[in-house]
Amino acid sequence: MQAEQVTDPVAYHGEGPVWSARWGGLRWVDMLAGDVLSLADDGTVGRRHVSEIVAAIRPRRGGGAVLGVERGFALEDADGTLTHLPRVWDDEGIRMNEGGCDPDGRFYCGSMAYDQEPGAASLYRLDPDGSTHTVLEGVTVSNGLEWSPDGSRAYYNDTATSSVAVFDYDPERGLHGRRTFAEIPEGGWPDGLTVDADGGVWTALADRGQVWHFTADGRHDEVIDLPVGMATACTFGGADLDQLFITTSRENLPPDADPLAGSLFRADVGVRGLPVREFGG
Numbered sequence: 001m002q003a004e005q006v007t008d009p010v011a012y013h014g015e016g017p018v019w020s021a022r023w024g025g026l027r028w029v030d031m032l033a034g035d036v037l038s039l040a041d042d043g044t045v046g047r048r049h050v051s052e053i054v055a056a057i058r059p060r061r062g063g064g065a066v067l068g069v070e071r072g073f074a075l076e077d078a079d080g081t082l083t084h085l086p087r088v089w090d091d092e093g094i095r096m097n098e099g100g101c102d103p104d105g106r107f108y109c110g111s112m113a114y115d116q117e118p119g120a121a122s123l124y125r126l127d128p129d130g131s132t133h134t135v136l137e138g139v140t141v142s143n144g145l146e147w148s149p150d151g152s153r154a155y156y157n158d159t160a161t162s163s164v165a166v167f168d169y170d171p172e173r174g175l176h177g178r179r180t181f182a183e184i185p186e187g188g189w190p191d192g193l194t195v196d197a198d199g200g201v202w203t204a205l206a207d208r209g210q211v212w213h214f215t216a217d218g219r220h221d222e223v224i225d226l227p228v229g230m231a232t233a234c235t236f237g238g239a240d241l242d243q244l245f246i247t248t249s250r251e252n253l254p255p256d257a258d259p260l261a262g263s264l265f266r267a268d269v270g271v272r273g274l275p276v277r278e279f280g281g
Helices: none
Strands: 014-020 025-030 036-037 045-049 053-057 065-069 072-076 081-084 094-101 107-113 120-125 131-138 141-145 151-156 163-172 174-183 190-197 203-207 210-214 221-224 231-238 244-249 264-267
Touching: 014 053, 014 094, 014 190, 025 053, 025 231, 025 244, 036 053, 053 107, 065 094, 065 107, 094 141, 107 131, 107 141, 120 141, 131 174, 131 210, 141 203, 151 174, 151 190, 163 190, 210 231
Parallel strands: 014 231, 053 094, 141 190, 190 231
Antiparallel strands: 014 025, 014 244, 025 036, 036 045, 053 065, 065 072, 072 081, 094 107, 107 120, 120 131, 141 151, 151 163, 163 174, 190 203, 203 210, 203 231, 210 221, 231 244, 244 264
16 A cells, blocks of 8 residues: 655654644644644645654643643643643653543653663653653653554554553553554564554554554554655544544655655545544643
């Protein structure tokens, strides 16, 4: 299956695409530039600088957005006012990297060391009341996180493990019962992921220009090819949530290398996604 190019190379390190009707469509981040990008109906791309690093973004139920920034969280009001919450940690060698919301309106964002030191990172949770919690430690590169259609399971990528993990989930215990859902052979690097309405898991692979599909029982059965070397994340969007949008990166590339890297791509994969889960705060 081939993906089609939607934009020019507009991002240095594109990540975290999210479709929300509240926003009128798609937003994603140019992570290391600290910018939030948006796709207009005519195909033009808007850009808003929000922080030194912006790792992930999700809509708030009351309007605006919640964001993962370099060492913590920020809240955007419906009028665009941005408030940075207190830092979650002070170590300048570690930054936020990717996140998502659970079925109960809590926002998770995981970290990574800039030098990718093994086990140096964690997964954090921001609750609607503004409190923060560490929910997983000993992570290397915290990446994709999304829940099953019924909300009873959560899929998660720590890229260094070359596998997709699955947790059980309930509101009281949160994430528990971690186990391997699917392996990526030959040391592949699973990055951002999303879940479709049938329970299938789609994960971008940062070591190649591909997105892999796994059925709800963990069987790998489809590949989307992109004409770039690094796919970073994916989400369902469009009026019917039937288009898979895919972000890419040109991080660490020479100026003339991989000329389409940093573009946004789209694929018609024959299945619909789930509406984005929103932050309750």
